[in-house]
Amino acid sequence: MNKRILFYLHFGYWLLVLAQSLWEALGTGVLGTQTDWHLFFLIVLPVKMLQTGCLALFFYTNYLLLIPFVLKRKNIGYYVLSLVGCVLIFSPLYYLMEQIVYPKIGWKSYELDLDFSFAFIITLSANFVNVFLGLLLSYLMDWRTLRAEKELAEKEQLKTELAFLKSQVNPHYLFNTINDIYALTQQQSEEAPEALLKLSELLRYMLRESDDRYVLLSSEINYLENVIALQKIGQKGNTYIIFEIDGTIGNQKIAPLILINFVENAFKHGVFRNSEDPIHILISVDGRTFNFYLKNKINISKKDKTGGIGLANVKRRLSLLYPNKHKLSINQQNDYFIVDLKINLYD
Known part of the structure; x- marks a missing residue:
């Protein structure tokens, strides 16, 4: 006070x-x-x-x-x-x-x-009443101080944990992307400059905008589009992805880098070179209600011993950033991996 x-x-x-x-x-x-x-x-x-x-x-x-x-x-x-x-x-x-x-x-x-x-x-x-009031006020102020210190400690811990979880996102993606661009430069591909430009845009987003707790949804979608574009360049166009957006994108905000784990997981463990079975990503927005849907066929011939990229990471971030405001469903149906995420966005 x-x-x-x-x-x-x-x-x-x-x-x-x-x-x-x-x-x-x-x-x-x-x-x-x-x-x-x-x-x-x-x-x-x-x-x-x-x-x-x-x-x-x-x-x-x-x-x-x-x-x-x-x-x-x-x-x-x-x-x-x-x-x-x-x-x-x-x-x-x-x-x-x-x-x-x-x-x-x-x-x-x-x-x-x-x-x-x-x-x-x-x-x-x-002074009898004043003795009682002094005791009451003193311990009330102590309780208030302890509560304020506890809230501050929890906020700092939350901030530190979110920063740590966010930092785990970047190395996975950067490692794969740099390898792809390196291969393009070795081949003297004309797409190498465009890939470097896309990478610089991604780095700018990661280092600047993603420092905020929440960013514009349009910025996060643009980030995903650049990720997909780099994937296509790295795979010489042999990447089949249906990326759809339904609804009106306005001033809604979302936590940065909250969706990349799902997309990267689809690239790493899914089939993306088959035009008959493309990776399907649908983002639908209705006011503050956000829905992210991803479906990809599981690549049984390319089983990664390390498991999926950061699914536990993104679950933890969602629980910290959207307590009681999100619903995440991750299922395997036959040969397909399906992610269905709903979030009640903040203003």
Whole structure:
């Protein structure tokens, strides 16, 4: 909480305490049946301000000194003794005010003469509620601080974990792409410059835009299109992919590099050189509802011992970025691998 707001809350509380005390003084008839405002401002107001000041002094002695430096560092026994000692210190102050200060301005709080033991009881009873409020406020602020620190730690941990998961995406793709471009340059292919240009666009996206937690959906789709274009160049056109987009792409945002694992997995483990069995990718958008569908035939003659690329990775990222806002279905039906991902996009 802002320190200025906290100051205003404390200041407002003591103003309310003073106002209540003044209202009680008016209601008890200490000024007679007809309120004497001259007497009110010259006697009642100064007395009540002094009494409220003493209450505030006791409260902050307990709240700022006894609770943090005694109760929270030692035990309740030391705290109780310190609290009693504090009352013994404040009792003479209360006694002196009743016996010396108030009589000089014509005020007397009690009909009977006030002795020190009575002053002790009055001091203790007057501050009983403030002791409780000090304890409540102190532990409430501790709880709030711990909660804020916990939330900050969780955010930092989430940020670190997402950065780590995202960093695992890039090496897989870059390794394959650089190998393809290297082969093109060895063959002095005319497509090598175009491939390098596509690669530079991908690197720019990975290093700049993907630093954000969410990017424009149009940017992510453009990234996938460049990935597919590079795959086709690397395979000399022997890559058959149906890439369709249904719906209106506007200002919707999505987590960057969240779809590449599925596409790369299809390239690595699927059949993509058969025009009769192309990889089918469909992206449909309806407002904030996003659906990614991918179907590819499994290449049984090209079984990779390392397994799929980053499926556990993308599942973890989805759970962190879209808790209760996504549904991922990954199935194998006969000879086909099918991915169906639905996400409720953020604004």
